[in-house]
Amino acid sequence: MTEQARDHIDPLNAPLPADQQALLQIIGDAVLAVGTWPIYQYVQAKLDDLDYDIDVVFGRLPVLANGYAPARRDRTGHEQELVKLTIAGMAHLPAMASTVDMFLRVVRELAEQRVKAVYDPTKVITVDVPGRQLIDTLGLTGEPLVDLLPELLQGEPSTWIGARGTNDDGWFHQPSTFIRRFRTVNDVNDYLSRMRNWLAPAAPAAIPQPTSPLGLVTAFDYLDVVWRLRFGRKLVHVPSTERAAKLVFEVTSSDEFTDRLSALGEMFKALDVPGTGAGPFDRLRSHLPNHLPDEAMVRVTAALDLLQKVTHLRNAGQHVGAAGKAAQALPAFGLSYPITNYQEAWWAVQAHVISALDTLREEVQATIADA
Known part of the structure; x- marks a missing residue:
């Protein structure tokens, strides 16, 4: 990656206003404490304590495409619905740096296995990557939120196109060809920039019009x-x-x-x-x-x-x-x-x-x- 690319901060990775940062902090603290995502009622109450309106805060979050933002909710209107962080949201919380790193390592490994698979000119080859194999190969057993890995893969645009499921050996992931875009991803900013280029490519430059007919x-x-x-x-x-x-x-x-x-x-x-x-x-x-x-x-x-x-x-x-x-x-x-x-x-x-x-x-x- 060039120095210029490194200096560029993706909008989703840029510093957030206090109310949005508070939302992410509440969700992050809760999931690190109990190992699961907090419910809507809890997050709303914590924001109320800070005099923030949860709907206003969610409405102001930066959004990439397909609704991808630092935090997400199902919008069922039920108090028990889960409120979750995306990788973009976790990147704003130092305490979740290891979780972000875990995810990026998994993405690189999935992309590598997709690329290195042996394909057949006459039939479709399915690339199955067992979750246990991923965790053991990458040494992720001690990661605090490793049990959320299947859900993280399902919630990120880079991996949600791939199929997933469970069998007698536990969960597995079938990476799609789209994951090749992230094969050499360096860090979270690089990850978000690649995702932006894929999901929301820049509009073509406007055709320049001479300032004067003369x-x-x-x-x-x-x-x-x-x-x-x-x-x-x-x-x-x-x-x-x-x-x-x-x-x-x-x-x-x-x-x-x-x-x-x-x-x-x-x-x-x-x-x-x-x-x-x-x-x-x-x-x-x-x-x-x-x-x-x-x-x-x-x-x-x-x-x-x-x-x-x-x-x-x-x-x-x-x-x-x-x-x-x-x-x-x-x-x-x-x-x-x-x-x-x-x-x-x-x-x-x-x-x-x-x-x-x-x-x-x-x-x-x-x-x-x-x-």
Whole structure:
């Protein structure tokens, strides 16, 4: 795990307000004292003593997905219903650190046995892991809450998909393939983060929208000004006012998207770069290393590669055989193949091209004082 990942605290593992921490403490103290989960009436009474409303406290608990939270209840409304902690809840109680560690060790072992099982191409293989074997193999006999292990496995999303049951030898667990996600889990924060990525993956990043319809044209203008200051000659030559004007228009269809890409391609073709080469980007790759430091060329090369991909998108609209390269180029703009929303696709292309042009301008501008 990277240092950055270690520094990230999952929201379920972040410090809780006093009332929520009190709820977890009451449940944890009770289960450690008697070995079973406390009933609703008991927890409610203890919270009443602290002037906390149990329904309010439960309602404010952080929730991941499928109702998974630090504590849970069956919501039967009966005073004898059990109130339980999840692994996320136990992680907030130092006294339950060994129980959390026990569970994570069991999860790793179940995942390992699922992975290492010998499978048959013609029939389904069931992986049965006896509870007694787990406890003996991992040396868990002395754990205070080891008897709750079957219930913990049933209550956690990482293991509740697997089948479970009892036989003459006691309880057993049949880990499902989903548990592979937790095979190398390090600690409770890693466990919660993996579970979050599985149950509630982050939404795709929003397609960036240029701050102004003139953003693309302005980026060309700014680059041209800096280029003239640095090299004493124009870089940007507008091939056609009518074609350049199309860059500021919205897109609502495939044809309009192709038309905007064609106009953008003509702007690229008209770039006046010294030297020889098949196209402006090849000439820029040859010209700029002679005038920019190596560290600047790292950013510049990435920017030129992205601008080159715009031509792949444009060619797909003009040549039947170019669709493959276009499909490969789309992820660079945060897009996937096939394009279904051409307005957002044009926004994405504009935003990435503006960023690439700004990169070229910044790196060239940084050398003006040295010229």
